[in-house]
């Protein structure tokens with residue numbers, strides 16, 4: 113099937129005028145112009161190929177591949193096979209990360225039903241199971257079911273902060289990982305700036321100097337371009353879990 117080509121255009125804005133969570137674009141379809149925010153995930157996933165065309169072709173996002181490659185390198189250095197791990201992919205979307213993971217089990221979770229539907233439509237092979245739930249409000253039955261997967265690796269790519277995955281959701285997923293398990297996630301570079309006092313920034317800075325996370329790899333790289341063509345730099349972190357995130361470290 114030939115993928116649908118969408119007619120995407122970006123607004124004229126002053127450089128840096130829009131925060132990442134305010135960014136939007138126009139879509140011309142059926143003779144009409146639709147305005148969509150980057151965070152209108154349900155609308156984006158509903159249109160086959162739009163997510164890929166917007167973030168991966170136009171805005172040159174490289175993060176799923178980058179995360180996969182650094183995770184694989186760290187695992188190799190530690191004599192661990194990715195194919196032996198049971199991965200939870202938090203903020204799985206339409207499966208861009210899941211499809212790269214040649215792991216024993218890959219479990220996806222996303223808050224948006226349209227994400228699962230898009231994944232089933234476009235990458236039905238990516239996950240062994242896909243949960244639609246808000247990880248910050250995980251019910252006991254789903255938590256118990258997720259625990260039965262015996263997760264020993266958490267991936268969370270292009271999904272932390274900026275109105276996406278909040279601190280309690282990340283902590284919940286992190287705490288499902290068995291001690292000694294692995295994690296790879298990325299975050300905008302400003303989260304590590306001293307001036308950033310957001311809950312997520314505090315959590316990550318706390319983890320970096322804690323006994324909870326053993327950091328194996330921290331690298332600054334170009335995640336993607338902004339709508340005005342500027343590079344957006346992120347850090348990718350690979351670490352090994354050494355304990356749970358305690359409630360005191362979790363602030364939304």
Ligand SMILES: C[S@@+](CC[C@H](N)C(=O)[O-])C[C@H]1O[C@@H](n2cnc3c(N)ncnc32)[C@H](O)[C@@H]1O
Nearest residue numbers: 203205208222223224247269270271276277281
């Ligand atoms: C930018 S997408 C990233 C998708 C994919 N990881 C990728 O790299 O292409 C962020 C995803 O996080 C999901 N998300 C946001 N808040 C969430 C929550 N509380 N629990 C689970 N998923 C959430 C969104 O629905 C969205 O699909």
